[in-house]
Amino acid sequence: MTRAVQKRTLETRARLIAAAEEVIAEAGYEAMRVEEVVLRAGVAKGTFFAHFRDKEALLELLIGTRIDAALDRIEALPAPADVPAIIEALMPLVAVMISERYVFDLILRHSGAAGKAEIGPIAQTFARTDQVLGEWLALGxxxxxxxxxxxxxxxxxxxxxxxxxxxxxxxQKQTLQEMLAELLQAWLLPGGTRA
Amino acid sequence: MTRAVQKRTLETRARLIAAAEEVIAEAGYEAMRVEEVVLRAGVAKGTFFAHFRDKEALLELLIGTRIDAALDRIEALPAPADVPAIIEALMPLVAVMISERYVFDLILRHSGAAGKAEIGPIAQTFARTDQVLGEWLALGxxxxxxxxxxxxxxxxxxxxxxxxxxxxxxxQKQTLQEMLAELLQAWLLPGGTRA
DNA sequence: ATTTATAATTGACCGCGGTCAGTTTCCTTT
DNA sequence: AAAGGAAACTGACCGCGGTCAATTATAAAT
Structure with missing residues (x-):
């Protein structure tokens, strides 16, 4: 018989997350130290790992949240009708992914579900992105x-x-947008056909 | 006035590389420990870092060498004339990249030149791959x-x-080859045109 | 052969992520 | 209200990558 989760637990978890966000706001994701986070949250180191499998699990959660926020903004937009509009629409997502080299690497490492059962927050955002793109591209x-x-x-x-x-x-002769435009134009409208 | 590099240096470096390859052959790239390598090479820990910037620099070197060997085999082949042939030709490269999850992640992290001056071994193999592919695709x-x-x-x-x-x-319903075939067919021969 | 400058090596030390046996807190049962 | 048991928390400890002041080996200069 499983006991209900205690209110204390949620508070501790919230304090850990808040402390982590504070550190990240000040110094970036790469500079985040578990010891600094537990210090600010006022708990022992071991408590951190009682709440998160490892350091990356927390980072995955935080970054996944940011990506989801970007996707919320993207989904609120009308479906883009051409390549420049697609690129423009994707910019909130791009902004998160290029914010830090470390963040991009971490996202790549967690972009796929590690196990059938456990699909991490970042892997979920990839599935969601795929779905959003699929809807746009299904419009014909x-x-x-x-x-x-x-x-x-x-x-x-x-x-x-x-x-x-x-x-x-x-x-670095071309910008990210320019390179993406060339590739997507060739991918989505080969031969320059259709409009 | 720069002194010539001593013979001793080359020997130590060779012993470190040999020890690392030994460990990797036994337990894989991810399991490689600097302390185990220096133990087998018979040198102190600090010596390792006098020869390689960090642990990943050595791994980059070793993996880069393996990729280069794959590219040697690929370049020895006649230029592939259709998508299945391209995929078949690329298999030696694929084999290296999927050998270990850890290896793939490391390759991705080092696929781009970090600085204009310093292009790492893996970034070089990406440039080389690009060149090989470019030659194939320029045949018309x-x-x-x-x-x-x-x-x-x-x-x-x-x-x-x-x-x-x-x-x-x-x-995992489709194999890597199947997925790649679909994408490349659509990318290289849109509309199913030409042969 | 001796001195001298530089290259190469050493190993004690540090930072930081992660573990776990032991302790405290909380909630249920009687 | 007391007892029992599970969940939450603690902090000393470990593993391992990486550093650096001190030491030793090497080769050029005298």
């Missing part, structure tokens, strides 16, 4: 010789690709 | 409405994408 404004699901999978691949290039010291 | 057997450089950039993006999906607990 882009190429129709392949499924919208395949198209959206490809858009995600290109999105990751250009962000990776964005962090590369070479490849 | 695939779509010609966009540059071969753009095509090869896209192929790399899809390659990374399907490997990421390969490590995902979901998306």
């Amino acid at each position: 404004l882009f190429r129709r010789d392949v499924t919208p699901a395949l198209l959206s999978s490809g858009v995600q691949a290109f999105l990751i690709h250009v962000i990776a290039l964005h962090f590369c010291a070479l490849h | 057997l695939f779509r010609r409405d966009v540059t071969p450089a753009l095509l090869s950039s896209g192929v790399q993006a899809f390659l990374i994408h399907v490997i990421a999906l390969h490590f995902c607990a979901l998306h």
Whole structure:
């Protein structure tokens, strides 16, 4: 018989999250130290790991929340009808992903479900992004010789690709948006056909 | 006036690399411990870091070497003329990248040049892959409405994408090759045109 | 051969993520 | 109100990557 979760637990968890967000606001995700977080939250180190599997589990939660907020804004928009509009619409998501190199790497590492049962917060945002893109691309404004699901999978691949290039010291003659525009134009409207 | 590098240095470096390869052969890249390597090499811990900036710098070197060997095999092949042949040709590269989840993550993290001056071994293999792909795609057997450089950039993006999906607990109804075939077919021969 | 400058090596030490046996707090049962 | 048991919390401890002042080996200069 499982006991109900205590109010104290929720408070401690909230204090840990608040402390972490405070540290991150001051110094960024990469600079976050578990010891600093527990100090500010006023709990012992072990308590942190009673609430989160490891340091990355908390970061995943926080970053997942930020990505979800970006997707909320994106979903509130009308479906984009051309490539520039798609890129424009995706900018809130891009902003989160390029905010820190460390964040991008962490997102990549957690983009896939590690286990069938346990789909992490970031993996969930990837599924959600795929769904949003799929809806846009199913409207029939882009190429129709392949499924919208395949198209959206490809858009995600290109999105990751250009962000990776964005962090590369070479490849900086073009902006992220320019590179993405070229790729998506060729992917979604091959041969320059349709409108 | 710079002194010549001593023979002793090269020997120590070689012993460190050999020890690391030994450990990796036994237990994999992720299990490699600097302390185990220096123990087997018969040197102090500090010596390791006199030869390699950090643990990842050595791993980058070793993995970069493996990727280069794969690219050697790939370059020895005749240029593939269709999508299945491209996928078949890329398999040595894929094999390295999917050998360990940890290896894939490390490769992604080092795929871009960190600084203009210092292009790491793995970033170099990405440039080389791009070049090999570019040559294949410039032969005119695939779509010609966009540059071969753009095509090869896209192929790399899809390659990374399907490997990421390969490590995902979901998306396992299709094999890596099947997913890659769908994407590349749509990317390189949109509308099913040409041969 | 001796001195001298530099390169190479050493290992005690630190920072930080993560563990776990022991303690405290909370809630239920009687 | 007391007892019993489970959940929450604690902090000393460990593993491992990485640092650096001190030491030793090497080769050039005299």
